[in-house]
Amino acid sequence: MSNAVETVGLGRRYGRHWALRECRLSIPEGRVVALVGPNGAGKTTLLNLVAGLIRPSAGSVLRFGEPVRDDPASLGRFAYLAQDSALYPGFRVADLLTFGRKLNPRWDDDLARDRLAQLGIPPRKRVRQLSGGQRAQCALVLASAKRPDLLLLDEPLASLDPLARHDVMALLMETVALHGTTVVLSSHIIADLVDTCDWLVAVNRGRIQVSGEIDELLAGHAVVSGPVDRRAHLPDRLPVVTESVNGRQVDLLTRATTDTFGPAWSVRPPSLDELVRGYLGAPDASALPGPVALAR
Numbered sequence: 001m002s003n004a005v006e007t008v009g010l011g012r013r014y015g016r017h018w019a020l021r022e023c024r025l026s027i028p029e030g031r032v033v034a035l036v037g038p039n040g041a042g043k044t045t046l047l048n049l050v051a052g053l054i055r056p057s058a059g060s061v062l063r064f065g066e067p068v069r070d071d072p073a074s075l076g077r078f079a080y081l082a083q084d085s086a087l088y089p090g091f092r093v094a095d096l097l098t099f100g101r102k103l104n105p106r107w108d109d110d111l112a113r114d115r116l117a118q119l120g121i122p123p124r125k126r127v128r129q130l131s132g133g134q135r136a137q138c139a140l141v142l143a144s145a146k147r148p149d150l151l152l153l154d155e156p157l158a159s160l161d162p163l164a165r166h167d168v169m170a171l172l173m174e175t176v177a178l179h180g181t182t183v184v185l186s187s188h189i190i191a192d193l194v195d196t197c198d199w200l201v202a203v204n205r206g207r208i209q210v211s212g213e214i215d216e217l218l219a220g221h222a223v224v225s226g227p228v229d230r231r232a233h234l235p236d237r238l239p240v241v242t243e244s245v246n247g248r249q250v251d252l253l254t255r256a257t258t259d260t261f262g263p264a265w266s267v268r269p270p271s272l273d274e275l276v277r278g279y280l281g282a283p284d285a286s287a288l289p290g291p292v293a294l295a296r
């Protein structure tokens with residue numbers, strides 16, 4: 001099985017500013033990837049590079065083992081829902097389906113119609129008559145109906161209310177379960193990703209900070225909590241990623257450790273949210289395959 005996405009030394013510069021640099025990434029096929037990072041971290045730049053919408057300033061991108069090309073065979077295998085994806089406001093939803101059918105050899109019309117019916121979006125409605133959330137849902141249905149092997153979604157949940165976010169994620173999961181689609185999904189709302197994503201990529205200040213299977217990452221870390229005035233008693237070798245003080249308690253996100261601490265200390269696995277916040281708050285720390293840098 002080849003990787004759905006592989007990048008080597010990938011970088012993109014705007015003028016003198018590197019939006020993304022030295023990005024080495026391997027995303028195995030069939031994964032549902034949470035792409036996270038603060039505003040301006042480089043997530044959209046990464047997605048645009050993988051989609052072939054912009055060219056690298058350095059390095060390379062492979063999709064399913066092949067360089068990004070814009071021939072029909074390569075384009076037919078992926079779909080990209082960009083952050084500012086606009087559907088033509090004057091078109092009826094049914095017209096969008098007709099276009100989809102004509103333009104995409106793998107188009108699944110039944111799937112598109114079923115999903116729209118599930119979401120209560122009538123095909124006769126014009127795009128401008130849909131709410132912002134319905135438009136986002138409609139765009140996602142169109143992208144899924146292309147039956148892509150790789151689906152790139154840039155903040156697909158941003159304009160949706162909690163119920164609609166849940167519906168969209170459920171729809172997405174159905175597509176993944178049916179077709180084994182690899183999905184890369186950028187979002188700022190970690191809670192929405194917990195039940196859905198099995199791979200985490202964190203981008204921070206233009207660099208890939210974390211990449212790996214979520215279960216392994218969680219099992220490979222611990223939260224050590226105890227009294228802040230005993231902090232100095234912890235072993236120096238403790239591989240701390242980041243730490244925060246809450247009142248009299250200090251919480252340390254650490255790499256998994258075999259050290260034992262006194263009764264004053266508790267050790268538990270982190271939540272995904274804690275892991276993500278811990279790394280994004282410590283931009284020099286990383287959890288990548290290969291050499292690891294740890295911040296203290």
Ligand SMILES: Nc1ncnc2c1ncn2[C@@H]1O[C@H](COP(=O)(O)OP(=O)(O)OP(=O)(O)O)[C@@H](O)[C@H]1O
Pocket residue numbers: 014018019037038039040041042043044045046
């Ligand atoms: N077309 C462009 N011209 C100049 N600079 C750009 C351009 N696109 C992105 N950048 C810069 O590249 C950096 C990364 O931007 P990018 O949009 O990839 O971040 P992001 O992680 O997607 O952010 P957000 O979460 O806010 O959408 C930012 O500093 C941004 O200002």
